[in-house]
Amino acid sequence: MRDVLMREWWVASRSLGRLGQTLLFMVLVLVLFPLAISPERAVLEQVGVGAVWIMSLLAMLSAAEHSIGPDLKSGALDQMVLSEIPLWWQALAKALMHWLTVGLPIVLLSPIMCLMFAVEERYWFWITAALFLTTPILSLLCVLGASLTAGLNAGSALMPVLVAPLMLPPLIFGTQWAYQMGEPFYGYVLAALLSLTSVVVPWVVSLALRVAASR
Amino acid sequence: MGEGGVAHLVKFESWGEFIAMGGHGPYVFAAYGLVILGLVGMVLIARANMNAARETIRQRALIDEVSS
Amino acid sequence: MWRFFHQWGSPKSFFELSGRCLPWIGGLALLTLFSGLLWGLLYAPADYQQGHSVRIMYVHVPAAIVAQSSYVLMASCALISLIWKMKLADVAFTTLAPIGGMVTALALLTGAIWGKPTWGTYWVWDARLTSTLILFLLYAGVISLRQFGSPTPQGGRAAALLAIIGVINLPIIKYSVDWWFTLHQPASFTLTARPSMPFEMWAPLLVCVVGTYLWMIWLWLLRMRVEVIKRESRSLWVKEALLIS
Numbered sequence: 001m002r003d004v005l006m007r008e009w010w011v012a013s014r015s016l017g018r019l020g021q022t023l024l025f026m027v028l029v030l031v032l033f034p035l036a037i038s039p040e041r042a043v044l045e046q047v048g049v050g051a052v053w054i055m056s057l058l059a060m061l062s063a064a065e066h067s068i069g070p071d072l073k074s075g076a077l078d079q080m081v082l083s084e085i086p087l088w089w090q091a092l093a094k095a096l097m098h099w100l101t102v103g104l105p106i107v108l109l110s111p112i113m114c115l116m117f118a119v120e121e122r123y124w125f126w127i128t129a130a131l132f133l134t135t136p137i138l139s140l141l142c143v144l145g146a147s148l149t150a151g152l153n154a155g156s157a158l159m160p161v162l163v164a165p166l167m168l169p170p171l172i173f174g175t176q177w178a179y180q181m182g183e184p185f186y187g188y189v190l191a192a193l194l195s196l197t198s199v200v201v202p203w204v205v206s207l208a209l210r211v212a213a214s215r
Numbered sequence: 216m217g218e219g220g221v222a223h224l225v226k227f228e229s230w231g232e233f234i235a236m237g238g239h240g241p242y243v244f245a246a247y248g249l250v251i252l253g254l255v256g257m258v259l260i261a262r263a264n265m266n267a268a269r270e271t272i273r274q275r276a277l278i279d280e281v282s283s
Numbered sequence: 284m285w286r287f288f289h290q291w292g293s294p295k296s297f298f299e300l301s302g303r304c305l306p307w308i309g310g311l312a313l314l315t316l317f318s319g320l321l322w323g324l325l326y327a328p329a330d331y332q333q334g335h336s337v338r339i340m341y342v343h344v345p346a347a348i349v350a351q352s353s354y355v356l357m358a359s360c361a362l363i364s365l366i367w368k369m370k371l372a373d374v375a376f377t378t379l380a381p382i383g384g385m386v387t388a389l390a391l392l393t394g395a396i397w398g399k400p401t402w403g404t405y406w407v408w409d410a411r412l413t414s415t416l417i418l419f420l421l422y423a424g425v426i427s428l429r430q431f432g433s434p435t436p437q438g439g440r441a442a443a444l445l446a447i448i449g450v451i452n453l454p455i456i457k458y459s460v461d462w463w464f465t466l467h468q469p470a471s472f473t474l475t476a477r478p479s480m481p482f483e484m485w486a487p488l489l490v491c492v493v494g495t496y497l498w499m500i501w502l503w504l505l506r507m508r509v510e511v512i513k514r515e516s517r518s519l520w521v522k523e524a525l526l527i528s
Contacts, residue, residue, distance in 0.1 A: 116406045238334070272522070
């Protein structure tokens with residue numbers, strides 16, 4: 001079981017360049033918002049929290065395909081399906097790696113993003129905390145999306161469409177938790193969502209991976 | 216640098232004033248420190264790369280010599 | 284004139300020539316930078332409005348200037364590499380990109396640090412900082428793309444094209460950002476002191492700018508030399524130059 005984690009880590013660390021690209025993508029979106037809307041503080045403050053969230057979501061989606069795609073191409077996926085190690089563990093490992101390479105950097109960078117979006121300082125901690133809770137959920141959902149569309153020709157365009165509706169609840173509750181400065185109710189909901197997702201999604205992903213391997 | 220002769224041109228009355236920079240001390244020194252770190256750092260890294268490349272080529276030449 | 288290019292155009296003679304120039308350029312760069320920074324830190328006057336924080340100008344403005352001109356320089360090397368397929372042009376192009384990127388990052392960071400005492404916040408979306416950020420993105424793109432190609436002029440083609448497109452875009456981007464910001468911010472923020480700078484301010488600034496350029500060339504030559512011996516490592520002249528029997 002530990003070998004699976006090691007392997008996923010090895011694959012993920014080979015593509016640290018992707019991490020750089022994801023971060024660059026985020027900076028790019030960061031620049032687009034003020035230029036397309038307005039750079040004035042008054043306006044930015046209103047959209048700031050939401051913008052940070054959208055940026056994080058898009059960044060995570062853009063890196064999603066890489067959790068499964070390379071394995072499919074290299075044939076490693078077939079081996080995974082056939083091995084004794086349960087596929088749901090593989091899925092969990094993939095989600096963990098996705099989170100470590102994409103989600104965690106987003107969480108760590110969120111204070112800087114808040115700064116650039118002129119978000120009031122009292123929100124910063126709660127935005128970081130909320131991202132910390134929601135990004136794992138998003139990672140799991142990204143792996144889900146990637147596994148469902150793995151190997152399809154139009155897959156990479158389809159995946160965000162599939163997964164985005166699923167991402168709405170964490171998005172809604174995450175932003176509300178931040179806006180309400182840590183109101184416990186939303187925190188509980190998020191924790192519940194995380195538990196639910198981490199149990200259900202790996203199982204569904206294992207089914208999807210079998211389908212993908214047979215393509 | 217002849218600072219003894221032009222000491223009276225320095226814009227600060229004392230070391231304390233210099234460090235404080237009228238309250239902007241942390242910012243000024245952070246900025247200068249960052250830049251100096253970056254400039255010096257990149258040169259040192261380039262130098263280290265040169266030495267590493269030298270070593271690699273030397274090793275390879277030795278191996279070629281031994282194996283031929 | 285062609286002899287000049289020919290001399291500098293071959294990796295071997297470049298290596299020899301740069302080896303001789305290097306101590307001079309390095310020494311000059313260090314001297315100029317040291318005296319310029321010291322001048323700005325100690326002897327230059329404080330600003331009427333900004334106080335002593337205006338001294339950050341002596342590191343921020345040179346960084347910003349070198350960042351911009353390095354991109355143009357890099358794109359020129361890219362153009363030469365694409366058209367004439369000169370090995371050395373690709374080396375120059377590949378090695379300058381990260382330097383430019385880092386200097387842009389320094390300009391951004393020092394700009395943010397300067398912003399705090401000046402405007403009360405580390406980041407403001409104004410024309411200057413925004414276009415510096417965009418410049419950083421342009422550099423990042425070229426650097427990332429270059430990594431995917433082999434260390435040859437052919438391998439650098441995609442990145443070279445990107446750099447050339449970027450440089451053509453640069454004035455367009457600057458113009459649009461400037462124009463847009465005059466619409467949105469009638470009072471323009473400027474990170475420098477008032478436009479008519481007294482001699483006591485622009486003189487150390489000039490020294491710092493010259494010093495930064497010299498440093499850039501020094502670092503560039505250092506990096507080019509490393510890249511050259513890496514690429515030509517199989518050649519006899521490399522072994523001789525490194526004093527390997």
